[in-house]
Amino acid sequence: MPESALTVLTVPVFSTLCNEAFRLRRAVFIVEQRVPEEEEFDADDLTAIHVVAIADGEICGTLRIIRDEEHIKIGRVVVAISARGRGVASAMIAYAMALQPQGSNFYLTAQTDKTALYEKFGFIAFGDVFDDGGMPHIAMKTY
Template sequence: MSSLTILTVPAFSTLCNAAFALRREVFVWEQKVPEEEENDELDLTATHYVAIADGEVVGTLRLIDYPEHIKIGRVAVRLHYRGRGVARQLIEAAMADARQDGRDRFYLTAQSDKLGLYRKLGFVEFGPEFLDGGMPHRAMRDYDKDTATLSN
């Protein structure tokens, strides 16, 4: 893999549309998430990130800004680029950007088989396991507040 370039991209720009196609590839085709669950209105206001390597979008995620925290979501990496640190670099870059804006509380829901990645980034799971898109997930946060009100 050549070096990785991480960019924020406007919703429905050419690069963001490539990110949406990657999300469809990973979540809908590979993981069998119903397409109507993968696409939602939050894409219109989210901050979208892409990771580019070898001339193509190989990873993506979105940030949703809630008053109580930033939610990291829709983390997807193209099959042939998994295990190379793409997701970690994307998440670290997105969190660094949010911290520059004074935001330092992050929340996500992780597929249960991916908890290790998020633990390495400082996230701790809480609450019961639940199904999302037909797959078991856990809520995770990188801050300690027992009474936090969390948005989806």
């Protein structure tokens, strides 16, 4: 996907674009990956910063950013099936990290088959592999 064809921006919770992002999360995490619905949506969605990627007028990716005292957590990274392998996740992660103050520490939990993506942004895996939503995950952070 040419970079000019992709727009990445933040959207307010429960705006039309954020609701479309929630619909994408439901399609990928709950339907495709069979994550239990009660585990997918939580109270953090109310206060998170929501990022979307738009291509050809459609939401093709989303993630959320949660700030706490220790770090900035990037989570719920999802890309539509039709847009995978086109740099959408990388564009969203770069955008999300650039929004934060320089020197920020970032944290996330990654599906174990996705760690190479996050390593490109300086994330390093730590701890043991654990189950989250029925899939193996590992914690990762930047230093």
